[in-house]
Amino acid sequence: MNISTLNWAAIVVATLAGFMIGGLWYSKVLFGTIWMRETGITEEQAKQGNKGKLFGLAFIWTFVMAFNLAMFLNDAKTTASWGAIAGFLAGFGWIAMGLFITGLFERRSAVYMLINAGYMTVTLTVMGLIIGAWR
Numbered sequence: 001m002n003i004s005t006l007n008w009a010a011i012v013v014a015t016l017a018g019f020m021i022g023g024l025w026y027s028k029v030l031f032g033t034i035w036m037r038e039t040g041i042t043e044e045q046a047k048q049g050n051k052g053k054l055f056g057l058a059f060i061w062t063f064v065m066a067f068n069l070a071m072f073l074n075d076a077k078t079t080a081s082w083g084a085i086a087g088f089l090a091g092f093g094w095i096a097m098g099l100f101i102t103g104l105f106e107r108r109s110a111v112y113m114l115i116n117a118g119y120m121t122v123t124l125t126v127m128g129l130i131i132g133a134w135r
Contacts, residue, residue, distance in 0.1 A: 006070050010134035014066040014127040019059055021126060025119045038112035062123075069124060070131050083132015084125050091124030092117075 026032045036046065069090060073083050096117035103113040 002074070003071070005074055006067075007131070007134050010131045011063070011066045011070050013134070014069070014130040015059070015063040017126050017130060018062045018066060018123040021123045022058065022062070022119060025115075025122070031115045031118075034111060035115050038109050038115070065124065066127050066131070069127050073128065073131050076135065078132050078135050080129055080133035083128035083130070085128070086132070087124040087126070087128020088121060090128070091121035095120040095124070 024030055026035055036042070069087060072090070073086055099117045099120070100113050102108075103116075
């Protein structure tokens with residue numbers, strides 16, 4: 001694969017979209033309260049720690065996900081629909097299933113696994129749509 005043919009702007013926008021989806025997904029607007037209950041994290045614990053490091057690393061790893069997906073979609077024939085399908089397949093088929101397997105052995109609840117797997121599936125689908133549309 002030739003990284004010189006990647007659309008870096010699309011990768012950055014896909015990263016920002018994934019990061020924003022995560023912010024919404026794990027907020028009280030959507031699944032944040034349920035996710036906190038399932039993890040055992042309290043409001044007080046959530047407020048502790050180095051937020052810059054936490055969000056900085058999350059942003060970097062989201063960028064790595066977007067870059068990796070862009071490498072898979074790095075073909076002139078890639079379209080928005082193929083990008084979304086590929087993102088869905090990566091999110092659901094690889095990440096979600098991996099989270100379910102790990103969650104089983106960690107004795108996590110189905111709700112916990114569905115929240116995290118849903119986030120990854122939606123995020124990679126949107127990333128793929130952006131990368132595929134912006135060819």
